[in-house]
Amino acid sequence: MANSTFTTIGRKVLMALSGFFLMFFLLQHLTINMLSVISPDMFNSVSHFFGYNPVIQFALQPVLIFAVVFHFIMGFYLELKNNKAREVKYAANSASENSSWISRNMVYSGLVILAFLALHFADFWIPEMEYKYVAAEAQDATRYHHELVEKFQSPVKVGLYALSFVFLALHLLHGFQSAFQTVGFNNKYTPLLKKLGNIYGVAIPALFILIAVYHYLNPLTH
Amino acid sequence: MNLTLKIWRQKGSNVKGKLVAYNVADISEHMSFLEMMDVLNEQLVNSGEEPVAFDHDCREGICGSCSMYINGRAHGPDGGITTCQLHMRTFKDGDTIIVEPWRAKAFPVVKDLVVDRSAFDRIQQAGGYISVNTSGNTQDANAIPIPKLNADLAMDAATCIGCGACVAACKNASASLFVAAKVSQYALLPQGQVEANDRVINMVDQMDAEGFGSCTNTGACSAECPKDISLENIARMNREYMRAKAVTK
16 A cells, blocks of 8 residues: 555545544543543543553554644645646636535644644643653642643633634534545445534534533632 | 626747637527637637637537636536536626636646646546457447446446546546546446456556646535536545555555
């Protein structure tokens, strides 16, 4: 399969596969975040397990980071290459007559998600790495819930997160079904799959927003 | 009806072009778009100007020659038609109509509205055929049983007339729908199996070499295709391609 990375189809298949992985990760991330609303204790213990399990930390986390970086770099590379395939643009182009805005603007929804990831890493991932590996603080299995809630006390931050998730929804609404099409899945189940993609694309970002708003409205009292 | 036309004029492939405005009067709503262009060209010839160069041949929606980007759409505003099947009743008296050539790096402008679509020929030559013995002992195709569904899907794919509207409409100028149709019409039939792996790999390689973009599944190609070629063909091409890559040494 090595050569396939150098053809348009090969590159698109790799985009789809990294997309599948990231969509699975989003589902897993959301499930854990839901626990922060349902049961703070359970959220703490699961977060602690994920934060200190060596397989997750040193095997799965690098894979995730690689998938994120790959998806972005390949996405931008393909966008630039695709732009070069039409050097002279049309004077009049009614693209909205034959395709959806979201499908034509994946690079822009992707850029917003990239900007969000910078904010998200600054909020959670970098402080976490610093706590564990730079300052080498002692393990504390009870800190995760209050750290999370404290991050969502600024209305500006909650607003930025919510806005980013709207763009994530736009990205997923096309990306979900597009990934299946790219890997060759287009059959009698496709209409059902598109509905599933619409549910996934709306529900996942909406629940992330709800969790952020919930913590903003329910600050810690102690 | 009276119309203002803004038409892309370009003297040759290496010359800069521009949109030039023309007025045409007394156009019948029953005329096809190409007949309206004929009226304009007659007008230009009579006034000593160079007529607008545009591709056309059968004028009945089957040859795939006519290739105009009309008011921002490949083959104009109606769906499932070629430019010769577009009638002037689609427009209103006093309308301004912008006419441009297909825009793609792989389809360079030859003159005015004429583009060089030989990239499609080279893709076809790279694998869009089956090798059969034609010395007189060729097996009767009807002697090979083919499931009705496969025969229908192969026929649907084979209705592609290679006009290039898919490339023109795609934001990436991707030729995926064309190549997928040409791969599918053989992939679905027993006669196409012998060369299936080489066919899809060689045709995709040629598509890339010609400088077409990649497919981002916007669906613009299928929406603008005069023969309504389905996106299912692109999924089939991708499956064929992945399978071929996995088994080819």
